[in-house]
Amino acid sequence: MTEHQDIATRRATDEYVAAEIHRLLAEDPDVAEQGITVVRRELGLVLHGEVESVQRRDEILRRVAEHFPELAVTSDIGVVRTHPPTEIEQLP
């Protein structure tokens, strides 16, 4: 895994922070998520995407808070539903 430098003092609007978080989430073995989008907003960062369990969502937020304690981070991460389909698609 790539070493992440201490950039806790940077502003949330710094796009390098978004890049660092994006890589952290993919490369941290306890997270391994490539499907999370980091969006910079005026009031801080928003994390978008969907994961397979509540534990994974919690772990993402925990890791980001641990690496970037000064950042304002909002979660918009959902857990993908696993209900059976109600419709079929016909393909001639």
Next chain:
Amino acid sequence: MVIRIAAVGDVHLDEDVVGRFRPALEEMPNHADVLLLAGDLTRHGTEAEARCVAREFGGLGVPVVTVLGNHDYQCNEVPRVVEVLEAAGITVLEGNGTVLDCGGSRLGIAGVKGFGGGFAGRCAADFGEPEMKAFVQVSTESADALKAALHSLDCDLLVALTHYSPVPDTLAGEPPEIYAFLGCYQLGQAIDSAPTTLALHGHAHHGTERGTTPGGVRVRNVAHPVIKQAYSVFHLGEHLEPGEVSRMGSLGTRPAWS
């Protein structure tokens, strides 16, 4: 004649997910003749995670056929992962195919993981540094293997199964800058070289469900975050009117013409 195909990709199993899909999977024999998994079955590709996949997707009462995804390669345990899956009765394809008897019709499935490289006009070329040449070579070899597998199958309906996307259509929603890491046109070219009915892939979590190859083969992105349900079901059959393409029907009862 209709063949009912259930499909999902990118389920990323580990202990924390085991059991989440199972209630929906228990209904599988009522809804589908086969379940196809479009790779990224695990988070890191460990043997332990493969055992989770085997518990969740084994013993469903229908054949299960899969390709691996990039996550399944992360820990370099692919041979063990494949062993565990196959011990659970799951067929793992990589540059080969299988033919299943589905109610008297022969369904051929050819599969590869595939690779990135990008799409026509915006793709990597076999030029320059050795690293770039090696990258493109992997894409080309993977597509060549898919083409050979598609052409090797004697069947009534032919399906291509990949993890990476063969077209850009189903990537809509992803940042265009990363399309080259999500698929390559060579896979589409392989699919178009054979009488393929349907191409299924995953990998692009923010992508779109529906697309077509330049040759007109329907492509579906079945990544779990895209379909937002345990699996999707497709009915393939020559009896269906071309104007009925993608008509949504209700699940649970077999149509009279089956």
